[in-house]
Amino acid sequence: MSQSNYRATGFIIFFCLLSLIIFFKLFLFTVIQYDNWADLAHSQVTRQVIVEPLRGRILSSDDQTVLAESEVNVSLAIDTFKIRSTKQDVQISKHLAEILDLPVELVLSNIHSKHCASWVKRDITPAEFQQIQQLQHSGRLPGVCIRREIKRKYPCHPLAATIIGFAIGQHEEGFEPLGTYSNLHGIEGLEYAYNTVLAGRQGRYEYLVNRYSAPDQNSVKILEPLQNGFDLRTTIDIRLQNIVHEELAKALLEEKAVSVMAVIVDPTDGSILASCSIQAASETEDFNSDLPVNCWLPEMRRHLPAFAVFEPGSIWKPIIMSIALENQLVVQDEMIPWNESVVCGTKRFHDWKSFPPELKLDEILIHSSNVGIIQVSQRLFANRSHQFISHEIKRMGFLRNIPVDYPVQPYGMLYPEMWGPISVGALAEGYEVGVTLIQMAAFYCAVANGGYLVDPHFGSAILNPSDGHVVRELNYKPDIRIMSDSTSTFIRKAMIQCVKKGTGKKANLDYLGCQVAGKTATAKLLVDGSYASGKYRASFAGFLPADNPQMVILVSIEDPGAGAYYGGAIAAPLFHKIAKRILLECFNDIPLMEVLGC
Amino acid sequence: MLTVFRLVDPWILITLIAMLGLGLAAVLTASVSLNPNPFFYFFRQLLYVVIGIGMLLISACIDYRTYRFKTQYPFILAIVLLMAVYMFGNQSWLTLIGGFHIQPSEIAKIIIIVYLSYVMSFDRHGGYRFWRHSLPIMTTCGFLIVMTALQPDFGTALVMAFITVYLLFIGSMPLRHLMIPFVCVLPMICVVPFVFSHVHQRIDYFLLNWQMGLKPWQLGYHDYQMRLAMGSGGWFGKGFGNGIIKRSFLPASHTDSIFSVLVEEGGLVTGMAVVLLFLALFLLGERTARLMHDRFGAMLARGITFYVAIQGFLNIGVCLGIFPNTGVTLPLFSYGGSSMIVTLFTLGIFLNVSSQRRIVY
Missing domain, CATH: 3.40.710.10 (DD-peptidase/beta-lactamase superfamily)
Known part of the structure; x- marks a missing residue:
């Protein structure tokens, strides 16, 4: 009997030591390394999305004529790796070519490009957009994504073109594989001078995702509210x-x-x-004033x-x-x-x-x-x-x-x-x-x-x-x-x-x-x-x-x-x-x- | 029946109620996103707990001495069930006629405890002989363990082996007799990872824990998600039901990884409380054993509490990367019918043992 008790005491010590090791490990994870793990967990369960603001308009002195305005375009891009992994590339390219009225070979060559993503067509029409959305809902277009792009338009061009200057999209490094043209920055003229007023502020949203990156609709959190750019009224009559x-x-x-x-x-x-x-x-130079200003020669x-x-x-x-x-x-x-x-x-x-x-x-x-x-x-x-x-x-x-x-x-x-x-x-x-x-x-x-x-x-x-x-x-x-x-x-x-x-x-x-x-x-x-x-x-x-x-x-x-x-x-x-x-x-x-x- | 509960050590009851309550809450929060109906798993677990408590009441009322004379029948039953799994079952599960699934290896655990407590309770006056006493005991137990392992269910087999070794050790078997099976079994254990690829993989992942300079996300997926869940808990956790890793990221969140969910939502404090509950149960078993009149009761109390505690510590150790993944659930916490019912039945026996201890004032 007493030998049993001695041996059992050994096991009690063993369990107490094991508990101490467990406490130490728990303390290590939850307290000492807390910041590290919490950051990793947060980045795993959330995704951020950036919504581009609409750049403000530039108006004439009576507000009646628009000299520059922004337009929301819908463009079609493809995730080439995803399409190739589903082995439906021929089928998808046929669907896209039919809707967008493009040659099948062109779409196929886009899918087989060596980059991870590529544009199929920029600025698609609402009818095309609707057809593609229907097909997407029925699950027949995996790897095809629709992107919102903001495009700058100058309705009075080339009138006052050199005063207004131009704004073009800048590619943010490491943010988007395709490089959007939406991140508009004024480069010359009034677009440059009033850039801070016209540009507006990007909206940043955060939402929870599950293991398969599917978003949770109820969890959208606004990190920075979207603010569209202000309009500029010029003195130009x-x-x-x-x-x-x-x-x-x-x-x-x-x-x-x-x-x-x-x-x-x-x-x-x-x-x-x-x-x-x-x-x-x-x-010696061909000059066509109908081209956008950013295509003109610098001296022009x-x-x-x-x-x-x-x-x-x-x-x-x-x-x-x-x-x-x-x-x-x-x-x-x-x-x-x-x-x-x-x-x-x-x-x-x-x-x-x-x-x-x-x-x-x-x-x-x-x-x-x-x-x-x-x-x-x-x-x-x-x-x-x-x-x-x-x-x-x-x-x-x-x-x-x-x-x-x-x-x-x-x-x-x-x-x-x-x-x-x-x-x-x-x-x-x-x-x-x-x-x-x-x-x-x-x-x-x-x-x-x-x-x-x-x-x-x-x-x-x-x-x-x-x-x-x-x-x-x-x-x-x-x-x-x-x-x-x-x-x-x-x-x-x-x-x-x-x-x-x-x-x-x-x-x-x-x-x-x-x-x-x-x-x-x-x-x-x-x-x-x-x-x-x-x-x-x-x-x-x-x-x-x-x-x-x-x-x-x-x-x-x-x-x-x-x-x-x-x-x-x-x-x-x-x-x-x-x-x-x-x-x-x-x-x-x-x-x-x-x-x-x- | 009331007499039993009046005489039983109240600390045991308090510990059990705390564990069951915490376990039900853990299953509720861990399984909300696993099924379209968020309470699906919780209600099933509640049903199992109710059935389990019924079994506990029954076994608490049966005098533990009854098991002393009929150990051969349950033993045969265990072998038959394990054979049935081997022939008809799917991995370690056996489907009964009503659509119910049972896990015979769970039943085998309790049978091995009762059998060993019985055979080790004879007073041999120090005259242990290897061929006459030790070898037959070890062979019979080894037979059950090997059958369980071959299902294949290495986790349960490991727990059974631990219980066997513990009871033989506590039962005053000479150490030299215990060394012989070790020497025989060791080569077999070394072969296992090379035969079963999933065991090999688990050991590989476990070894990653000790590799210096490894980035956390280079751990195995399951290990990494358990660390994320626990690490993001902090001192007091994110609050009940607010965990996010448990939603679809953490595999087996309501069974094997339930401890991670508890720490994520309850923090370090809850994690320590769970560990202390298991340690308390083990110490209460030891206390009961030392107050028993007979060897059989003492062996039963030690075996049952050791069985619950070692399984709990193994599971928690796996979560924290102290042991390689064994596939052992956290008893009284994890979702699972067979395990819950059998464990509560076993603890009923322990309650009965406890009610017949010497009362010391």
Whole structure:
């Protein structure tokens, strides 16, 4: 009996030791390694799904025209390994080919591709989708999956194409074997500038699955709610944009120019109503503007009014004049002596025609006298340092990134430290300085609105995509004054006279009852470091109606090849055509006089 | 009958009730997603428990000394049933006329306990002779074990072998006699993994547990899912019915892997409670044995509690990767009719033994 008890005691110790080992192991799994196991368990029983947001629309200023929108597409993909493992590849390819109207061999070659997944057809029609869904429910299409894709569409293309830019899908590494095109990112233009507003936020959902990856419908948990992108209301007036586009296209052919561009800005707040550039396609490259923008050559995608830096020529003269007036170096009714020519450093500057021996200050602008403006410039350079002059030019709104809500653009060029004696004349005539057309337009807006600097911009408001209510107004109220009222009035009056009797006669719209203010320019083009003969840029800057300016219009023609090259001869008529069409077509339903405020 | 329950050790009853209650809850939560009707397995298990308690009441009322004189009949019955399985059955199951399935190896376990308790209870005054005493006992038991193993049901055979060795050891058989079957059987055991591929696979998976630097998901699927279920339980578990691994991922969630489900939903605390319940039953059996007047009762108490405890520890050890997979269920917890009824019947005998112990104040 006692021997039994001794032996049994041994077993009690054995069981107690075994219990201790079990406790240790349990503690190890449930407490020490808890995080590790819990993570593994969670990743095994749950699946995450990402739902792409709809990218917001880009609208014209009246919300009526859609410039860019997103569309949900349904595409068909196949899991090639799954199909091959079921040994039904021929049968499935026959079904698919019949529904999708594709050759059987093509579908079969997709199934037998070496990749684990491949597209069969992108963007299938609703009827096809329904047929495929029916077959899927009956279990005859294993390994065939339907994918929701978001596609970007530009209904007005190629109108305003270079302003809007484009957005394309980006492949997220390791997320999807096929690579969806849905993860849209803006690459250029407004799509890039307003990407954060337009993009929206991905929805992330989590659900439980069983061992066979079948989802549990009741277990869907929202990790991040889906948020569609906001709509962007732009300042672009589609009618003006259309007129500008058509006229520029005609002018490009008529004048055999390398490029033409034009911009219309509202001087009261700097909204860009229309902005367009057309370049002649180089002869070696086929250019088809119907292709999507991302298929264009990079140089064709550039929006020249904001991108092209050029020497402005005579439309620069009002800037020198206003700087001189603001610094009281000249007086408004002063008489400036005139000579045949004037010498600056080693260069003799001639005028383009002969004038009387004394010119009134405003006649310098009206007749675009080179010698006259150089006299003003000489006074400026005699009394002020180069740094001061360059600072004044910057104060006038140059050398900054505009449009302000656009991707970074060239700032322009100004090198005061390299100025020499010749620069006194060259700068007065609008050389040795690089500006963009929209920077020039911003200056003329200040002339038109009484001296306030505007910030040209494209964005007008951010709208809620579901009900169209304004979420945020984008305000760019001009509040910095760059010139006094009297200076701006002086220049405006000179510009009106310029159109009436000066160089810009061909822009006259008096017969429609609309007074136009304008300034012409003809600049030589710099080719490979020297001014080439016979290569010019003709420009015209103007606004209308002159007494209550509603729009500032600038046009510029680069290297016209059809004979005439003066700004007054080709740029002013182009301005005239655009302005006339705007007055007749856009305001034909209300009396013209009312529009013009007469 | 009431007298029996008045005299029985109350701690045994408390332990049994706790185990049955916890077991029913475990079956309920582990089997909800196995059948379209979430209570299908639970109600069947409830039925088995009710039948089992009936059997327990019957066996608790039969004086344990009754089994002393008629051990040869059940023994023959066990052999006949095992032979029937061998000829008509499917693996270890035998289908009866009513559509019921019984597992004769479960019955063989209790028969071997009663038989060994009987033969080891003779007082041989230390005169154990190998040819006369030890060899016949070991041969008869070995015959049953080998028959069970050949069904093939190695898990039950292993438990039966453990019980046999334990009872022979406790019954004061000389150690040198016990060594001889070990030496004879060892080569046979070594051959088994090479003959039966599933045994080989189980041992392979078990050895993965001890391989250094192995990623968890490189374990065998069953092992990995049991670790996931237990590891994600934490101190207090996910709450009753909130387990997720048990839903379709964990194989045999309501039978062999029920301990993992308990730990997933009840945490470390519940897991330790289950282990302590089995240990308590074993210690109560030992306590009862030491208070018995006769050797037969003592042997019965030790054998029955050892049988329940070793099976429980084997199952839990398998879940935790301490032993290779044996296919042994957790007694009183796992779903299964034969096992539940037979175990409760056996524990009824233990209750009867306990009611006739010396009362020590």
